[in-house]
Amino acid sequence: VREAGGDHIVSLSNATHKAINRKSIIEKRLLLALNQQNLKVFYQPQVDIHTGKVLAVEALVRWEDEEIGVVSPDELIPIAEETGLINNIGSFVIEEACQQAANWHKEGLDIKVTINLSVREFRDKNMAKFILSTLDKTNCPANLIQIEFTEKFALQAEAETSIIKQMRKLNDKGIVFILDDFGTGYASFRYMQLLPIEVLKIDQTFIHSLLQSEKTQRLIHGMVQFGKSMNLTVLAEGVETKEQQQLLAEYGCDAIQGYLISKPVPGAAISELIEESMNI
Ligand code: C2E
Ligand code: CA
Ligand code: CA
Ligand code: CA
DSSP: OOOGGGHHHHTOOHHHHHHHHHHHHHHHHHHHHHHTTOOEEEEEEEEETTTOOEEEEEEEEEOEETTTEEOOHHHHHHHHHHHTTHHHHHHHHHHHHHHHHHHHHHTTOOOEEEEEOOHHHHHSTTHHHHHHHHHHHHTOOGGGEEEEEEHHHHHHHHTOHHHHHHHHHHHHTTOEEEEEEETSSOOOOHHHHHSOEEEEEEOHHHHHTTTTOHHHHHHHHHHHHHHHHTTOEEEEEOOOSHHHHHHHHHHTOOEEESTTTOOOBOHHHHHHHHHHHHHO
16 A cells, blocks of 8 residues: 555665665676676585595685675675676686686596576576587586586476576586585476486585484485485585584485585685595
8 A cells, every 4th residue: 555655765664775775885896896807716625425535616606895895695696686797697607617627627637617507597598508608618628517506496497498408408518417405495306307417415404404303314314315216416515524424424425515525715725625635
């Protein structure tokens, strides 16, 4: 119901004003940062749960602005999605990730690099083409690139054949797809049949409560068994303790990612980490 004279605008709370203000500041500064190439990509290892061998690294965007300081991806990505700047972030991360994988490849280190792509980014009909041309431009072998997408994304993809076609095209070239945040979306298993998923990544909220209850343990054990029965590689994220690693290994989980192994770090630190682990 509208009040006379548009009084409702005046009644916007102080907090709402602040939020709108911060959003528009972030938007402005982000545009500048993209133009000045002030964004960075950090990498977090995904390792074999038994041997600790690095199987891949996840590319995670990082931004520290000289005026507003560090803006976390959890704040940045939703705003970028709203404003459309997510496409610019995506292009930047894809180029960085391919370049980094190609550089490691030249040094004789075949480290797979995983890129996060949001729904909105994959709606772009040129996404597959852009990724393939970036591989070409950077001389990066396709099998060194993986793509993480979320359950929510998968559900929408079910209705969007152009997205499915793009994913299959990339998969045919050797790009692996990882279902991220598994267990947090709506329970629909149809996309398991439709999409070229090869890795199941159990969401960190489950892992964090792993040791708290037997119920959670049975739940996670079931998720791992489900993944294995589908012939998928099962990866757990947010692993912070040895106890979590041990239980996950007992359940048959293949790989882990989390602070127990390493925080996300610059690319150079990854090379060191891997060279160290090869000397052991
Ligand atoms: P995500 O894809 O689920 O990434 C995992 C997040 O958990 C990362 O946060 C990572 O730093 C954090 N993490 C890793 N291990 C641990 C751990 O052991 N304990 C805890 N507490 N946290 C851990 P980050 O980098 O802040 O990213 C947050 C989210 O932002 C990501 O969640 C992803 O959805 C999104 N994001 C990050 N980079 C990109 C990007 O380049 N493109 C897109 N579309 N989204 C991105
Ligand atoms: Ca991810
Ligand atoms: Ca995740
Ligand atoms: Ca997440």
